[in-house]
Amino acid sequence: MAASYFLVPLYATFQFSLQMQRGQWSFEAYRVVLGDQRFLNTISYSALASLAAIIVGALIVVPTAYWVRLKLPRLRPVIEFVTLLPLIIPPIVLVFGYIRMYGSSSLLPLTVSDAGTNLLMVMGYVVLSLPYMYRAVDNGMAVINIATLTEAAESLGASRLRTVLSVIFPNLRSAIISGAFLTFSISFGEFVLASLLNRDAFGPYLVLIGQDRAYEPAALASMTFALTWGCMVLMQLYANRKPGQRLLPRLFARIKGKSQS
Amino acid sequence: MSYLSISGVTKSFGSNLVVQGFDLEVERGEFVSLLGPSGCGKTTMLRIVAGFESPSAGRVVMSGEDVTNLTPNKRRVGMVFQSYALFPNMSVFENVAFGLKIAGIPRPELERRVAELLEMVGLSALKDRYSYQLSGGQQQRVALARALAPRPRVLLLDEPLSALDAQIRVSLRTEMRQIQRELGITTLFVTHDQEEALSMSDRVVVMNGGRVEQVDVPHRIYQAPATRFVAGFVGALNLFEAKVINAAKGTVALSGVEIALGRKVPHKAGEAITLALRPEALRHGGLEDCDVVLPAILSDVEFLGSVLRLRASAGGATVMIDSFSTAGTAPPVPGSATTIGFRASDLLVLDPVPAQAG
Numbered sequence: 243m244a245a246s247y248f249l250v251p252l253y254a255t256f257q258f259s260l261q262m263q264r265g266q267w268s269f270e271a272y273r274v275v276l277g278d279q280r281f282l283n284t285i286s287y288s289a290l291a292s293l294a295a296i297i298v299g300a301l302i303v304v305p306t307a308y309w310v311r312l313k314l315p316r317l318r319p320v321i322e323f324v325t326l327l328p329l330i331i332p333p334i335v336l337v338f339g340y341i342r343m344y345g346s347s348s349l350l351p352l353t354v355s356d357a358g359t360n361l362l363m364v365m366g367y368v369v370l371s372l373p374y375m376y377r378a379v380d381n382g383m384a385v386i387n388i389a390t391l392t393e394a395a396e397s398l399g400a401s402r403l404r405t406v407l408s409v410i411f412p413n414l415r416s417a418i419i420s421g422a423f424l425t426f427s428i429s430f431g432e433f434v435l436a437s438l439l440n441r442d443a444f445g446p447y448l449v450l451i452g453q454d455r456a457y458e459p460a461a462l463a464s465m466t467f468a469l470t471w472g473c474m475v476l477m478q479l480y481a482n483r484k485p486g487q488r489l490l491p492r493l494f495a496r497i498k499g500k501s502q503s
Numbered sequence: 504m505s506y507l508s509i510s511g512v513t514k515s516f517g518s519n520l521v522v523q524g525f526d527l528e529v530e531r532g533e534f535v536s537l538l539g540p541s542g543c544g545k546t547t548m549l550r551i552v553a554g555f556e557s558p559s560a561g562r563v564v565m566s567g568e569d570v571t572n573l574t575p576n577k578r579r580v581g582m583v584f585q586s587y588a589l590f591p592n593m594s595v596f597e598n599v600a601f602g603l604k605i606a607g608i609p610r611p612e613l614e615r616r617v618a619e620l621l622e623m624v625g626l627s628a629l630k631d632r633y634s635y636q637l638s639g640g641q642q643q644r645v646a647l648a649r650a651l652a653p654r655p656r657v658l659l660l661d662e663p664l665s666a667l668d669a670q671i672r673v674s675l676r677t678e679m680r681q682i683q684r685e686l687g688i689t690t691l692f693v694t695h696d697q698e699e700a701l702s703m704s705d706r707v708v709v710m711n712g713g714r715v716e717q718v719d720v721p722h723r724i725y726q727a728p729a730t731r732f733v734a735g736f737v738g739a740l741n742l743f744e745a746k747v748i749n750a751a752k753g754t755v756a757l758s759g760v761e762i763a764l765g766r767k768v769p770h771k772a773g774e775a776i777t778l779a780l781r782p783e784a785l786r787h788g789g790l791e792d793c794d795v796v797l798p799a800i801l802s803d804v805e806f807l808g809s810v811l812r813l814r815a816s817a818g819g820a821t822v823m824i825d826s827f828s829t830a831g832t833a834p835p836v837p838g839s840a841t842t843i844g845f846r847a848s849d850l851l852v853l854d855p856v857p858a859q860a861g
Contacts, residue, residue: 390588396575397582398602412592485592
């Protein structure tokens with residue numbers, strides 16, 4: 243019953259996206275969308291921005307969560323609260339704050355240049371994904387007992403940096419990837435920041451198309467949905483993978499078995 | 504000067520004094536255990552030697568080098584943890600090779616050394632496995648090989664056997680001791696298990712409340728405990744309250760019977776003292792060489808396989824008696840009357856209970 247609230251509109255959207263040509267089912271709407279240069283431009287721009295947000299986010303969150311767990315466990319509730327703030331403060335408030343802080347009349351006028359504005363948007367995405375990234379990484383750390391692993395590495399002569407790079411990061415890989423996919427799905431179709439910072443991103447493009455066309459938005463929505471679900475599936479696969487194991491152990495085992503027989 | 508020298512080490516966390524005035528000299532190749540109940544400061548002391556905690560006062564010197572202010576990665580110590588702490592992202596081979604890689608050992612030598620260590624712990628066949636594919640005992644062997652690989656100056660073992668089941672614990676402790684002897688590596692071993700400490704160590708440090716109670720060879724710890732705490736913590740005891748008759752001659756009155764201990768007593772005449780007797784020092788039957796013989800009633804008989812543990816009431820007190828069970832003889836029946844005896848020289852004289860403040 244509950245699932246039907248979710249699945250029926252989804253199916254309706256998908257079916258509608260196939261009806262661009264009168265009287266027959268076709269992928270015409272998808273062809274139009276994929277043939278649009280602006281679609282390709284915005285989607286690659288958004289993908290790039292999301293990737294940048296993932297890298298910056300991981301570089302900020304992993305060392306912070308690590309240090310807090312290792313040296314400042316009392317600060318954990320405070321840090322958790324701070325990382326939750328983006329869920330409480332609406333993105334519109336965040337972006338207005340950015341424009342005021344980094345506008346043309348400020349000390350650090352980031353919005354005057356394209357590069358500056360891009361940077362601002364990426365940082366905004368980092369902030370928006372903070373609750374998800376931090377939680378994913380922090381949970382990952384809870385599982386592997388990082389304090390003892392750190393001590394083990396140090397007693398073997400490893401410096402802090404080496405410990406983080408060769409022990410902590412690799413063991414958090416699945417946690418970071420989970421956080422990364424969540425970050426990606428949040429920032430990929432994000433509208434408010436991109437629109438108010440006047441970036442040619444996928445979110446504003448979606449809205450624009452939605453205003454002017456009928457079938458293409460349905461096709462876009464279906465595609466975005468498929469992409470998000472794809473992210474989720476990959477996240478599950480990576481999260482459940484153990485070191486030394488292939489991504490799809492059973493599939494690989496079957497292939498191997500067949501090739502041997 | 505000894506190989507590892509710990510002098511005057513004190514550690515407090517806020518107002519909580521965890522280690523007080525700890526002194527210990529460990530010779531090269533010696534196996535020393537820190538034994539004590541949980542919270543006695545033994546693990547903290549080990550972590551101070553490893554460099555994970557810095558002492559509030561005191562010094563740690565290793566092979567003539569003062570390491571008190573060195574970070575753990577500069578100390579060249581190997582550590583084995585209770586929770587194994589293998590790196591989950593690395594195979595057995597990579598785990599053991601980790602320290603060697605950091606030390607910049609060239610690949611052929613590294614491979615040779617790892618193979619040698621895996622051979623030593625009997626895990627050569629499992630070198631490509633990951634920690635989640637190993638049993639607890641196997642993981643701890645890998646951890647031991649990993650700690651030994653970079654040839655540390657001191658090996659630190661933090662309750663390495665506590666998480667294992669009983670059978671593996673016993674076999675691994677023999678193996679660990681054998682490897683330690685073979686390599687002649689100076690070792691500090693932390694445990695709360697007296698059997699482990701007594702069976703493995705060259706010397707045992709018994710700790711209580713952050714202080715060292717006694718440092719001695721295992722049989723002395725057991726047979727001549729220096730304090731009441733050591734006597735009570737290591738092994739089981741029967742306690743008797745007695746009164747000193749003549750301190751210089753060492754005669755005391757126990758349940759109205761005068762007993763000559765054969766040594767001086769550090770008390771005054773008329774003072775109350777506590778005497779203790781190990782369960783195996785008490786006998787029932789075969790009492791020819793006993794100085795003190797008492798009638799008793801058996802109240803309980805536990806058959807533990809090779810050992811019989813009897814409880815008997817004698818002179819108003821209940822005592823525990825351990826004796827070997829003999830083949831072809833059924834254990835005695837509870838409720839039966841018997842005679843028990845002991846040699847006065849087996850009696851331990853315990854220090855008086857400290858007067859309670861207030």
